[in-house]
Amino acid sequence: GRTYPRARMSVRFLDGDIERAQLARHTWEAALPATLEHLFNGGDYAQSPLRLSESLEASDYNLRARNARWDLLGPVGPTCIGFEAYGTERDGVFASINDDESKRACGLKHAVDCTVIAIGSNGQWGFETSLVEKTGCVVHTFDCTVDERVRVPGKLAHRVQLHRKCIGKLPEIDRRWALHVPSRPNGSPGRWRDRRWVKWELAPDAFASYAEIVALTGLNAPPTLLKMDIEGHEWGVLEQVLGSSTFKPKQIAMEMHFQTQFPGLSWFGRNKSPAEILQMGHALTNAHYMLVSRVDNHACNHCTEVLYAIPSNASQRARLL
Structure with a gap:
């Protein structure tokens, strides 16, 4: 079996989990x-068997473009002690890009020296507000795409800092485009159906x-936690x-x-591709991460919310009191 390195903050689980x-x-x-x-040769994924003449031009099948593709990340579990959602959370079909900022995490409420790096904000502060209200965590939010007028709300400024940086590198000049959802006249976040291409x-x-x-x-x-909602990045x-x-x-x-x-x-x-998803799941597992939670986005058939955590050695002995 795999062994897990010691962590400064314990991500705790029940005995045997x-x-x-x-x-x-x-x-x-x-x-x-x-x-x-x-999946690739039978069931509801393949068409009728190829005739001999067709086999000379055979090509790989792909899994259907739906959330079941995420099954290739592997089984989910175990659930940690102190599992909680932070940020807004709604069910149903999302009418606004503001409807679901929720992210899940383990044991943040009682964490000591808790620092969260949040990548991607879109000028929305539901996640940060929830963290400040429920935990003692400090939050560093990174987003180079937000309007210059966007500022951290005053009630959060003592523990939240906005850095106008993105991870990665500047795209080639002919690929510097992004989908933009304009705000409504009253300043509230706009609707996804009103999106349009804008030049970066x-x-x-x-x-x-x-x-x-990190520096x-x-x-x-x-x-303590890396939070990301960055549309493929x-x-x-x-x-x-x-x-x-x-x-x-x-x-x-x-x-x-x-x-x-x-x-x-x-x-x-x-x-x-399925192979890329499978490879990423293996890479995370080999880096000692466990898939603690996965919640598919029913309004987006290519999106899923996941939580990966590295258990500490001490967590293997943790008991729920």
């Missing part, structure tokens, strides 16, 4: 070849690496995070996308 989750993961991995064989006017120094962003926070230890950030030998977050709460509306991303115009 980690071992059961490890066994479920190993069982799932052992059955994966047969699972993929079924961003300076090269608006972009930074994950290591540079801006002044942290000398891994962040999370794939590149995860590569940098998993490549960090010093500052891997103890928890990662993010919305994952296998489709993007940002032409600046190299994979714009296609879906992330």
